[in-house]
Amino acid sequence: MLRFENVFFYRESANTISEVSFDLREGEFAALIGENGAGKSTLCRLCNGLLKPASGRVTVCGHDTATVSTSRIARDTGFLFQNPDMQLCQNTVYGEIMFGLEYALSDPEERKRRTGEILELFSLDGGRDPFSMSRGERQHVALASILACKPRLLILDEPTTGLDYRECVTIMGIISRLHSDGTTILMVSHDMEVVADFAVRALVLSKGRLIADGPVRQIMKDKKVLDEASLLPPQIPALAMLIGGDFSDVLTADEMAETAERAVRQKGARK
Amino acid sequence: MIRIKGLSFRYSGGVKNALSDISLDIGKGDFLGIIGASGAGKSTLTYAINGVVPHYIRGDFYGEVVVSGLDTVKAGPETLARHVGSVLQDIDGQMVSSVVEDELLFGLENFGVPHGEIESRIEESLAAAGISELRSRDIGTLSGGQKQKVAIAAIMALRPEIIVLDEPTGELDPQSSRRVFETLRSLNEENGVTIVVVEQKIMLLCEFAGRLAVMSGGKLISEGRVKDVLMDADKLEGAGVNIPRVATLARLLRKKGLYSGDTPADLRQAEAMMREVLSDAAV
Numbered sequence A: 001m002l003r004f005e006n007v008f009f010y011r012e013s014a015n016t017i018s019e020v021s022f023d024l025r026e027g028e029f030a031a032l033i034g035e036n037g038a039g040k041s042t043l044c045r046l047c048n049g050l051l052k053p054a055s056g057r058v059t060v061c062g063h064d065t066a067t068v069s070t071s072r073i074a075r076d077t078g079f080l081f082q083n084p085d086m087q088l089c090q091n092t093v094y095g096e097i098m099f100g101l102e103y104a105l106s107d108p109e110e111r112k113r114r115t116g117e118i119l120e121l122f123s124l125d126g127g128r129d130p131f132s133m134s135r136g137e138r139q140h141v142a143l144a145s146i147l148a149c150k151p152r153l154l155i156l157d158e159p160t161t162g163l164d165y166r167e168c169v170t171i172m173g174i175i176s177r178l179h180s181d182g183t184t185i186l187m188v189s190h191d192m193e194v195v196a197d198f199a200v201r202a203l204v205l206s207k208g209r210l211i212a213d214g215p216v217r218q219i220m221k222d223k224k225v226l227d228e229a230s231l232l233p234p235q236i237p238a239l240a241m242l243i244g245g246d247f248s249d250v251l252t253a254d255e256m257a258e259t260a261e262r263a264v265r266q267k268g269a270r271k
Numbered sequence B: 001m002i003r004i005k006g007l008s009f010r011y012s013g014g015v016k017n018a019l020s021d022i023s024l025d026i027g028k029g030d031f032l033g034i035i036g037a038s039g040a041g042k043s044t045l046t047y048a049i050n051g052v053v054p055h056y057i058r059g060d061f062y063g064e065v066v067v068s069g070l071d072t073v074k075a076g077p078e079t080l081a082r083h084v085g086s087v088l089q090d091i092d093g094q095m096v097s098s099v100v101e102d103e104l105l106f107g108l109e110n111f112g113v114p115h116g117e118i119e120s121r122i123e124e125s126l127a128a129a130g131i132s133e134l135r136s137r138d139i140g141t142l143s144g145g146q147k148q149k150v151a152i153a154a155i156m157a158l159r160p161e162i163i164v165l166d167e168p169t170g171e172l173d174p175q176s177s178r179r180v181f182e183t184l185r186s187l188n189e190e191n192g193v194t195i196v197v198v199e200q201k202i203m204l205l206c207e208f209a210g211r212l213a214v215m216s217g218g219k220l221i222s223e224g225r226v227k228d229v230l231m232d233a234d235k236l237e238g239a240g241v242n243i244p245r246v247a248t249l250a251r252l253l254r255k256k257g258l259y260s261g262d263t264p265a266d267l268r269q270a271e272a273m274m275r276e277v278l279s280d281a282a283v
Helices: A042-049 A072-074 A093-101 A108-121 A136-148 A165-180 A192-198 A224-226 A235-243 A247-250 A254-270 B042-050 B100-110 B115-128 B144-156 B174-191 B204-207 B225-233 B233-238 B245-255 B267-283
Strands: A002-011 A014-024 A029-033 A054-058 A077-080 A153-157 A184-188 A201-204 A211-215 B001-011 B020-027 B031-036 B058-067 B085-088 B164-166 B194-198 B212-218 B219-225
Touching: A002 A042, A014 A042, A014 A211, A029 A042, A029 A192, A042 A077, A042 A153, A042 A184, A042 B031, A072 B085, A077 A136, A093 A108, A093 A136, A093 B225, A108 A136, A136 A165, A153 A165, A165 A184, A184 A224, A184 A247, A192 A235, A235 B225, A235 B245, A235 B267, A247 A254, A247 B085, A254 B204, A254 B245, B001 B042, B001 B164, B020 B042, B020 B219, B031 B042, B031 B204, B042 B058, B042 B085, B042 B164, B042 B194, B042 B245, B085 B144, B100 B115, B100 B144, B115 B144, B115 B174, B144 B164, B144 B174, B164 B174, B164 B204, B174 B194, B174 B204, B204 B225, B212 B233, B219 B233, B225 B233, B233 B245, B245 B267
Parallel strands: A029 A184, A029 A201, A077 A153, A153 A184, B031 B194, B031 B212, B085 B164, B164 B194
Antiparallel strands: A002 A014, A002 A054, A201 A211, B001 B020, B001 B058, B212 B219
16 A cells, blocks of 8 residues: 655755655554654655655555656545644635545535535534634544545544644544544554554654564564654553563553453462 | 632633633642643633733733732733743744844843843753753754743743743654653752643643643633542543543552552552552452
């Protein structure tokens, strides 16, 4: 679905990418993690052809981004920017979604129908002005407008930054449903709790290099990798590392409480 | 240090109160975290403390806010600025200079600080923010975390008794966010500065703040020591605020009858909780 083959990128205005290779298969949910300046946003822009590799190759749904037009790639790929204001450009929510569909659907009636469906699905009021909404609401509109085009690959650059908890739950709920429906997802996030809760695979970027690529469950406990990337593990895996023993494989609060209960019972039985 | 009594505020043209009947006392040397869903009134509350409300942003103001002995309605923002330093949500909107040193100079000169004192103030506040080496850097080349610290240093140089910050880590990664809070902690502990900080990252607040204020729909729905506020997870959830995972864990352990102590606010306390649960298992 998305393949990087020995990709290098350098430009003064962006962070460097060196020797990055990975292959994201259809239906995967991967998180791209790393500290500020590690090159995460640059890597995202290489995925949809907004930036082209200096050397190496990026292929999206079989299309080489160096030779296929960005608009062709955009037909399969949805891209949610960190800041929703970088993609909202219409003064009504209805207009925003119609605008996004202009390239995807040539029949205006079809466009209107799809827009209606999306407004209902996202419980959005089509008449509202996106710029009078909160940042979380604007992010919601931007995501709706992207999903209207039914992308096969969804690239999310920090979808929950600047959102409050409730907005974060709403947005992640939608993304999680899309994943269950088979959409391939690559998500940049600083929020390790969100990564641990939703992503299955983690790609760790440090100074433009991919220093680890594996299951989230494993990477969240890899102290060496997290330290090298200046990342902190989520609270529960961090606590699990401190306790050790039976707990070293624990990822969630539920798992930890259950493991503790088992340990207490076993000791009680032995007594 | 800050006394808020029966404060209500409605923005002119607004249909409902942004703040409704808020009463809150913040003592000298407190480190208070304010949390709540967007639109809960957190920023408006900080405006009421630094005098932006009602002096620059107009509306209907009821009740009383007294900061360092000054009534904010009577004193005016220029006088208040000598007691309360503010770090805005939009950090780029706050910066006026292109070089770090000039950013600090700007405030000092505006405040009419004597020339002989300026050099030592600049050195001290850069050191307090941990950015002495950035002194002659171009602000445009700094990372988000570094800029945030420059803003804090520029405010520190003016030696306010209180610093109010509105989501200082909004765009920062976890490590840089921690460093900003470590800076605030040292100002609080070593220089005795009272800190009031609006923040969405509950884990940071639980670890660094002494007290927590939770806002929802313009009201203050909970306020007190961190561990006491965390006890009422349902109330926080109702306000659109999550609790740290270690607090969720405490809740689960209580439900299973394995734990009955305080809710841990951070990792260190959570480790103590787990050791206690598991040592009971050994008995």
